[in-house]
Amino acid sequence: MIKQYSGISPNGDLLLIQKLSEKLQGKSFLHINSTREGGGVAEILSRMIPLLLDIGIDARWEVIEGDSDFFNFTKKTHNALQGDKEKFTKKMWDYYYEVNKRNSKKLDLSADAVLIHDPQPAPLIGFRPRSKKNLWMWRCHIDVSRPMESVWTNLKKYVKQYDTAIFSVSKFAKSMPKVDEFIVTPSIDPLSDKNRELTEDEINEVSERFGIPRDKPIILQVSRFDKFKDPIGVINAYKIVKKYNDCQLILAGSPASDDPEGEAILDEVKEYAGADDDIHILMMPPDYHKEVNALQRMSDIILQKSIKEGFGLTVSEAMWKEKPVIGGAVGGIPLQIVHGVTGFVVYSSEGAAFRIRQYLNNPEMARRMGQQGKEYVRNNFLLTRQIRDYLSLWYLSKFKGKNMIEL
Numbered sequence: 001m002i003k004q005y006s007g008i009s010p011n012g013d014l015l016l017i018q019k020l021s022e023k024l025q026g027k028s029f030l031h032i033n034s035t036r037e038g039g040g041v042a043e044i045l046s047r048m049i050p051l052l053l054d055i056g057i058d059a060r061w062e063v064i065e066g067d068s069d070f071f072n073f074t075k076k077t078h079n080a081l082q083g084d085k086e087k088f089t090k091k092m093w094d095y096y097y098e099v100n101k102r103n104s105k106k107l108d109l110s111a112d113a114v115l116i117h118d119p120q121p122a123p124l125i126g127f128r129p130r131s132k133k134n135l136w137m138w139r140c141h142i143d144v145s146r147p148m149e150s151v152w153t154n155l156k157k158y159v160k161q162y163d164t165a166i167f168s169v170s171k172f173a174k175s176m177p178k179v180d181e182f183i184v185t186p187s188i189d190p191l192s193d194k195n196r197e198l199t200e201d202e203i204n205e206v207s208e209r210f211g212i213p214r215d216k217p218i219i220l221q222v223s224r225f226d227k228f229k230d231p232i233g234v235i236n237a238y239k240i241v242k243k244y245n246d247c248q249l250i251l252a253g254s255p256a257s258d259d260p261e262g263e264a265i266l267d268e269v270k271e272y273a274g275a276d277d278d279i280h281i282l283m284m285p286p287d288y289h290k291e292v293n294a295l296q297r298m299s300d301i302i303l304q305k306s307i308k309e310g311f312g313l314t315v316s317e318a319m320w321k322e323k324p325v326i327g328g329a330v331g332g333i334p335l336q337i338v339h340g341v342t343g344f345v346v347y348s349s350e351g352a353a354f355r356i357r358q359y360l361n362n363p364e365m366a367r368r369m370g371q372q373g374k375e376y377v378r379n380n381f382l383l384t385r386q387i388r389d390y391l392s393l394w395y396l397s398k399f400k401g402k403n404m405i406e407l
């Protein structure tokens with residue numbers, strides 16, 4: 001499998017993966033998150049685990065279970081960590097711990113390296129098997145640059161017990177004296193159904209199935225229906241553009257089992273869109289990877305107009321398909337969009353509308369930026385680079401406290 005990346009991923013990354021995997025052969029690497037389907041974390045894990053196994057790492061992926069009270073609470077904490085003001089009680093925090101405790105009894109937590117993704121399973125650190133040799137890492141995928149302080153304070157009680165904390169963007173890193181902190185950006189898999197090349201027939205089949213005519217330019221945003229993805233702002237941008245340039249808009253999303261707010265936001269978006277035949281709102285099953293790929297490939301311009309964002313994998317996905325992109329200037333989006341080179345970052349619906357029109361009116365510029373975007377993703381945001389980073393920091397953790405010159 002890893003061989004298939006030769007000629008696609010940078011050679012240096014493949015070489016480092018080979019060398020590091022020789023050092024870590026047969027060691028166990030456990031990942032835990034809160035959903036198997038929906039959202040960027042599940043997307044990455046579903047692709048990374050088979051590849052880790054292929055290079056001789058004994059990788060495992062577990063998912064914690066919870067009821068609606070648990071996921072309503074964790075979604076509230078998610079919103080508050082991204083800056084919303086929410087109300088919390090001690091009882092809620094106790095329940096959060098309690099659900100994790102229950103999960104700890106069901107899950108096999110023994111592994112040489114454990115990577116806990118996001119706040120939902122963070123308290124599992126309290127149930128770490130006693131062994132000095134294992135490495136416990138907490139990986140934050142959300143935008144914690146300006147959290148509601150009391151929520152971060154509560155979460156930090158758990159995070160500071162980890163050996164290592166990993167953030168997607170340096171702006172998110174926190175001061176925790178005893179925790180090693182690293183920045184590791186997420187990544188996309190160029191060989192997955194979500195990103196592989198598609199034939200024209202495959203793309204046409206999807207456009208026909210979803211009833212999307214291809215007679216006018218298509219603007220697309222693919223996202224969970226979440227207010228921080230700003231679907232309403234996207235519709236506003238489209239409405240401005242529509243006064244001058246004929247075009248259509250697709251808002252495509254799917255549910256995630258750890259996101260209970262999706263349906264309410266979807267209803268709001270549908271109502272706001274009104275009866276415009278050129279707005280297509282698609283709610284798809286979470287495993288529609290080829291369909292998302294086809295939607296991205298049939299589009300002329302791809303938006304990720306988030307107002308808060310962890311990383312925004314959809315941006316790299318679009319850039320890999322050589323699409324001109326426009327993204328909100330938040331979270332990991334400006335790491336992917338080099339403004340004016342690989343796309344445009346924007347701060348408002350008006351800004352997004354302006355850039356959409358600029359692309360529509362300058363197809364040559366749009367094409368050039370799309371091509372630049374693909375190369376930028378190749379060098380920075382492919383799955384192999386992320387595996388390289390995880391293996392590097394795992395391997396280097398063995399030398400903690402030692403003089404690196406002696407290695």
Ligand code: UDP
Nearest residue numbers: 039040043222223224252253254312313314
């Ligand atoms: N996604 C999908 N179907 C959808 C909506 C999203 O497959 O209807 C995928 C999308 O292609 C991307 C991931 O879910 O791979 C979303 O990751 P991102 O980092 O953009 O946002 P998150 O949902 O993690 O906040």
